Amino acid sequence: MEIDRFIIPTVTIFIGLILCFFMLFPLSAILKMSFFKGGEFALANFTLVNFQKYFTTAYTLRALWHSLYVSVVTTIIVTIIIFFYAYAMTRTTIRGKTFFRNVIMLPLVAPSIVQALALIYLFGRNGLITAHLLKTDWNIYGATGIIVSEVLYCLPHAFVILYTTLSAVDIRLDEAAESLGASPFKVFTRITLPSAKYGIFSAAALTFNLTITDFGNPVVIGANYNVLATEIYAQVTNLYRFDLGATISIILLVPSLMAFMLNYYISRKTFSMISGAARPVIPPSRPLKKISYSIYCSLVTFAIFLVFATVIIGSFVKIWPYDWSLTLAHYSFPSIAGYSAIWTSVWVSLIVGIAGAFITLVAGYVMETRRPFFKQTIYLLSVMPAAIPGLVMGLGYILAFNKPYYFFYGTPWIIVINIVICNFTLGILASISNLRNIDPSIEEASISLGGDTFRTFFRIIFPLSRVAFFQNFVYFFMRSMTTISAVIFLVSATVHLAAIEIIMLDNDGWTASANAMCTCIIVIVLIMLGILQIVAKKTGQRPEGMTSAV
Amino acid sequence: METTSKQLVLKNINKQFGDLVAVKDVDLVIAPAEFVCFLGPSGCGKTTLLRIITGFEQQTSGDVIYDDKIINDVIPQKRDFGIVFQSYALFPNMTVHQNVAFGLKMRNMPPKLIDERVGEILKLVGLTDWERHYPSQLSGGQQQRVALGRAIAIKPKVLLLDEPLSALDAKIRIRLRTVIKRLQEELGVTMIYVTHDQEEALALADRVAIMRDGEIRQIGSPWEIYKQPKTSFIAEFVGTSNFITGKKKNGKVQFGRLELAVTNLDDSGNETVYLAIRPENIELVDETRSSENYLASNVVEVAAEVINFLGAIVRITFILEEEEMLVDISEKAFEKLSLKRKDKFKLYFPPDEFHQYTELFRKLI
Ligand SMILES: Nc1ncnc2c1ncn2[C@@H]1O[C@H](COP(=O)(O)OP(=O)(O)O)[C@@H](O)[C@H]1O
Numbered sequence: 001m002e003i004d005r006f007i008i009p010t011v012t013i014f015i016g017l018i019l020c021f022f023m024l025f026p027l028s029a030i031l032k033m034s035f036f037k038g039g040e041f042a043l044a045n046f047t048l049v050n051f052q053k054y055f056t057t058a059y060t061l062r063a064l065w066h067s068l069y070v071s072v073v074t075t076i077i078v079t080i081i082i083f084f085y086a087y088a089m090t091r092t093t094i095r096g097k098t099f100f101r102n103v104i105m106l107p108l109v110a111p112s113i114v115q116a117l118a119l120i121y122l123f124g125r126n127g128l129i130t131a132h133l134l135k136t137d138w139n140i141y142g143a144t145g146i147i148v149s150e151v152l153y154c155l156p157h158a159f160v161i162l163y164t165t166l167s168a169v170d171i172r173l174d175e176a177a178e179s180l181g182a183s184p185f186k187v188f189t190r191i192t193l194p195s196a197k198y199g200i201f202s203a204a205a206l207t208f209n210l211t212i213t214d215f216g217n218p219v220v221i222g223a224n225y226n227v228l229a230t231e232i233y234a235q236v237t238n239l240y241r242f243d244l245g246a247t248i249s250i251i252l253l254v255p256s257l258m259a260f261m262l263n264y265y266i267s268r269k270t271f272s273m274i275s276g277a278a279r280p281v282i283p284p285s286r287p288l289k290k291i292s293y294s295i296y297c298s299l300v301t302f303a304i305f306l307v308f309a310t311v312i313i314g315s316f317v318k319i320w321p322y323d324w325s326l327t328l329a330h331y332s333f334p335s336i337a338g339y340s341a342i343w344t345s346v347w348v349s350l351i352v353g354i355a356g357a358f359i360t361l362v363a364g365y366v367m368e369t370r371r372p373f374f375k376q377t378i379y380l381l382s383v384m385p386a387a388i389p390g391l392v393m394g395l396g397y398i399l400a401f402n403k404p405y406y407f408f409y410g411t412p413w414i415i416v417i418n419i420v421i422c423n424f425t426l427g428i429l430a431s432i433s434n435l436r437n438i439d440p441s442i443e444e445a446s447i448s449l450g451g452d453t454f455r456t457f458f459r460i461i462f463p464l465s466r467v468a469f470f471q472n473f474v475y476f477f478m479r480s481m482t483t484i485s486a487v488i489f490l491v492s493a494t495v496h497l498a499a500i501e502i503i504m505l506d507n508d509g510w511t512a513s514a515n516a517m518c519t520c521i522i523v524i525v526l527i528m529l530g531i532l533q534i535v536a537k538k539t540g541q542r543p544e545g546m547t548s549a550v
Numbered sequence: 551m552e553t554t555s556k557q558l559v560l561k562n563i564n565k566q567f568g569d570l571v572a573v574k575d576v577d578l579v580i581a582p583a584e585f586v587c588f589l590g591p592s593g594c595g596k597t598t599l600l601r602i603i604t605g606f607e608q609q610t611s612g613d614v615i616y617d618d619k620i621i622n623d624v625i626p627q628k629r630d631f632g633i634v635f636q637s638y639a640l641f642p643n644m645t646v647h648q649n650v651a652f653g654l655k656m657r658n659m660p661p662k663l664i665d666e667r668v669g670e671i672l673k674l675v676g677l678t679d680w681e682r683h684y685p686s687q688l689s690g691g692q693q694q695r696v697a698l699g700r701a702i703a704i705k706p707k708v709l710l711l712d713e714p715l716s717a718l719d720a721k722i723r724i725r726l727r728t729v730i731k732r733l734q735e736e737l738g739v740t741m742i743y744v745t746h747d748q749e750e751a752l753a754l755a756d757r758v759a760i761m762r763d764g765e766i767r768q769i770g771s772p773w774e775i776y777k778q779p780k781t782s783f784i785a786e787f788v789g790t791s792n793f794i795t796g797k798k799k800n801g802k803v804q805f806g807r808l809e810l811a812v813t814n815l816d817d818s819g820n821e822t823v824y825l826a827i828r829p830e831n832i833e834l835v836d837e838t839r840s841s842e843n844y845l846a847s848n849v850v851e852v853a854a855e856v857i858n859f860l861g862a863i864v865r866i867t868f869i870l871e872e873e874e875m876l877v878d879i880s881e882k883a884f885e886k887l888s889l890k891r892k893d894k895f896k897l898y899f900p901p902d903e904f905h906q907y908t909e910l911f912r913k914l915i
C-alpha cells in the first residue's frame with residue numbers, strides 16, 4: 001500500500017478547504033449581507049439599497065472622505081520620514097545604526113492603540129504638554145490625532161521595505177555620478193530617488209493599507225471624526241445594523257485591496273531587482289551630513305520612545321499629570337476581565353503561535369517542494385488574507401458562524417482560527433523563503449533512502465527549519481497579543497482579550513488602567529522576543545530580529 | 551559482497567518540459583553490475599534521464615524496466631535505488647553515523663545491526679574515525695564519501711551518481727574516482743554515473759553513453775568511443791580532434807593546396823568531406839627513415855605557433871592552410887627536435903588515422 005502517494009494531495013486539499021471555509025466563506029457572508037435583502041441569497045433579493053443609503057447619508061459618507069484623507073496624509077508623511085531614515089541607515093556612516101534599526105521596530109510590540117493613548121496623555125484635553133506646559137486649549141483629538149498616531153504606528157512597516165530596497169540598490173552608482181562631477185543634490189534626485197522608486201511606492205501602498213484599515217488608534221483618538229473602520233464598528237455594535245456594517249466593509253475593502261495589489265505587484269518587481277546585488281562599503285560621510293542625519297534619526301526614535309515612555313509611566317503614576325507619585329493601583333484592573341484577559345491572551349497567543357507556525361510550514365513545504373498541481377490556487381488563497389482588513393474578516397466571522405451548529409463560535413477557538421488566518425500570508429511567505437534555502441537534493445536524498453513523507457518532514461525538513469519555525473511562532477504570537485481589529489467582534493461576555501480590554505477600559509474612563517494593560521502586553525511580547533534571541537543564539541543561527549517578523 | 555543487481559532496461563524513454571524535449575528516444579539495456587556513464591555537455595538531459603530512472607521525474611513516454619518488471623509507477627522511496635548528488639545533500643542536522651544509518655532506520659533495522667553495518671560502511675569509505683562529526687566539520691571530499699556510504703548502506707539495486715565529483719578539487723577528484731571504481735567492483739552493484747567530464751567517463755565506465763540534445767548519440771566501451779567516434783561532435787567532445795573540410799578529387803581529398811590520401815574514402819555522391827584526426831595521431835617525420843615509409847602527399851611542412859609543455863607530451867599549435875591545428879608529440883621527441891616558436895618542422899598525416907564525417911560540428915567559441 002502506498003499511502004504516501006495520497007498524503008500530499010490530502011494535506012493540500014485540507015489546507016485549501018481551511019482557507020476556503022475560514023476566509024472565503026466569511027467574505028461571502030459579507031457580500032451576501034450587503035448586496036441582498038435580509039442577507040438572503042437569491043436573485044430576486046439583489047439590491048443596492050444599502051449602498052444607496054450609505055452614499056446618501058452625509059454622516060456615513062463622510063467616513064469615507066475622512067478615511068481617505070487621513071490615509072493619504074499619513075502615507076505621504078511616513079514615506080518621507082522613513083525614506084530619509086532608511087537612507088541614513090544605508091548610505092551614511094552615522095553611529096548607532098543597530099540601535100536606530102531596533103528602535104524603529106518597537107511599535108510592533110504594542111497594539112496599534114498605544115500611540116493614541118500616549119498622544120492623549122501628552123496633547124489631549126488634559127495633556128501634559130498642551131494643558132500644563134503650554135496652557136493652550138488646543139488638543140489633538142480628531143484628524144490630527146489619527147494622523148500622528150498612525151504615522152508613529154506605520155514607521156516600522158515602511159522602514160522594512162525601504163531599508164531592504166536601499167540596501168540593495170548599488171551605492172556605486174552614486175559614487176560614479178559624483179566622480180563625474182554631479183552635485184550631491186543632482187545625485188540624489190537623478191540617481192538615488194529613481195533607483196528606489198519601487199521601494200517608495202511599495203512602502204507608500206503598505207502604509208496606506210495599514211492606516212485605512214486600522215481601528216485601535218482612530219477609535220481612541222478620533223472623537224467625533226469617524227473613519228470607515230470605526231463606522232463599521234459603530235453600525236454593528238451600537239446600532240445592530242449588520243447590513244450597513246457589511247456595506248461599509250465592502251467600501252473599505254475596495255481601497256485597501258487596491259493598495260494591497262499595488263504593493264504585491266510592485267514588491268515582485270523590487271525583489272527581482274534586489275537579488276544578487278552587491279553591497280559595497282559605504283564611503284565615510286561628510287561631518288555635516290553625519291551630524292544632521294544623526295540628529296534626524298534621534299528625533300524619530302525620540303518620538304517613538306516618547307510614546308512608550310508616556311504609556312508606561314502613565315500606568316505607574318497616581319493621576320497624570322497632576323500627581324506624579326508612583327502607584328500600582330492601575331494594575332488592579334477594575335473590570336471583571338482584568339488579569340484573566342491577559343492569561344487568555346497569552347494562551348490564545350501561544351496556541352496561535354504554534355498552530356500558525358506549524359500550518360504555514362506544512363503549507364509551505366507542500367507547495368514549495370512537492371508542487372501539487374493546485375499549487376497556484378493554494379498560493380493565491382494564501383496571499384489573500386493580507387488584503388483583507390481584520391475588522392472585515394471579524395465581521396465576516398460573526399455573519400458566517402453565528403449559528404448554533406458552529407460549536408466553536410463564542411469560544412476562544414474561533415479567535416485562534418481568525419488570527420491564524422488573518423496573518424497567514426506573512427507566515428507562509430516566511431516559510432517559503434526559508435524552505436527555498438534548503439537544498440532540494442536533501443529531501444530527495446531522504447526519499448531515495450526510503451524516507452516516507454512523514455518521516456522526511458519530521459526528521460529532515462522540520463529540524464532544518466526550526467529557527468524559521470520559531471521566528472514564525474514569535475511573529476504569530478506577537479500579532480495575536482497585539483491585534484485589535486481582527487478580534488474585536490469575536491470577544492464575548494465570556495472570552496476577553498487583553499488588547500480589547502484596553503479599548504474597554506479607555507472607553508469606561510479608566511485611562512490609566514488602559515495604559516497598564518497596554519504595558520502588560522508590551523512586556524509579555526518583549527519577553528517572548530528575548531527568548532527568541534536566546535534560542536537563536538543557542539542554535540547558532542542569527543535571527544533577523546523583528547525585521548523578519550513583519 | 552554478492553551481486554544483487556538485476557538488468558535495468560530503458561525502453562524508448564522520452565521527456566518533454568512543455569515544448570522543450572529534454573530526453574529523446576532513449577533505449578538502453580544495462581547489465582547487472584555494469585558501470586555505465588552518461589557523458590554529455592551541460593543541458594543535454596543527463597540529470598533528467600537519471601531522475602526518470604530514480605522516479606523523481608515522470609517520463610512523458612516509455613518504460614523503465616527493472617528485473618523484467620515495469621517500475622514506472624513505483625514511487626522513488628520504494629525503488630531501492632541509491633543516489634549520490636553533486637551537492638552531497640548530507641543531512642546537516644545529523645552526524646556522519648546518523649547520515650549513514652538513516653536509510654537503515656527507515657527500513658526499521660534493529661539498532662545493533664545498524665551500528666554494525668554503519669561501521670562496515672565507514673571502513674569501506676575510509677571514514678572510521680569521523681562517526682561523531684557533523685557534515686559541516688568535514689571537507690568536501692569527506693562529505694562526498696559520507697554521501698557514497700549513505701547510498702550504499704541500503705544495498706541499493708542500482709547506484710546513481712549525478713556529477714558527484716564536479717564540486718571537488720582536481721586532486722581529490724582523481725582519488726575519489728578510484729574509491730568509486732573500487733566500491734563498484736567490490737559491491738557488484740549496477741552503477742549509472744553522470745558526468746560532463748570525458749576523462750572521468752573514460753576512466754571509470756564499462757560503457758559510455760554520449761548524450762546530446764536529449765539523445766544517446768553513441769554507446770560503447772571507452773576504447774570504442776575514443777577510437778571510433780561516430781560523429782564529429784563526439785570526436786571533438788571526447789578527446790580532441792583536428793577538423794579538415796575538403797573536396798573529393800581523384801580519390802583524394804583536396805584541402806587548400808594539399809591533396810591528402812585517405813584510407814577507405816567513402817564514394818558517396820557528396821563532394822565535400824569532413825575529416826578528423828587526433829593530435830596524437832599526427833606523426834613527426836623522421837628524416838633518418840627512408841621516405842618509402844611516408845606517402846608523399848600526406849607530408850606537410852608547418853611552423854610552430856604555440857608550444858604548450860604538458861608534461862609527458864608537448865602540444866604544438868600550427869597553421870595548416872589557414873586552419874589552426876594541434877599535434878601532440880612525446881617530450882622525448884620534442885627534446886630531440888629542439889623546436890622553438892616559428893621554427894619549421896615536418897608532419898605526416900597517416901591516411902588510416904582519419905575519421906570521415908558527413909557533417910561538421912563546430913564548437914562556438
Ligand atoms: N523541471 C524542469 N522544467 C523545465 N525544464 C527543465 C527541467 N529540468 C530540466 N529542464 C531542461 O531540460 C534540459 C536538460 O536538463 P538536464 O537534464 O538538467 O541537463 P544536464 O543534467 O545534462 O545538464 C535543459 O534544457 C533544462 O533546462
Ligand SMILES: [Mg+2]
Nearest residue numbers: 593596597598
Ligand atoms: Mg545535470
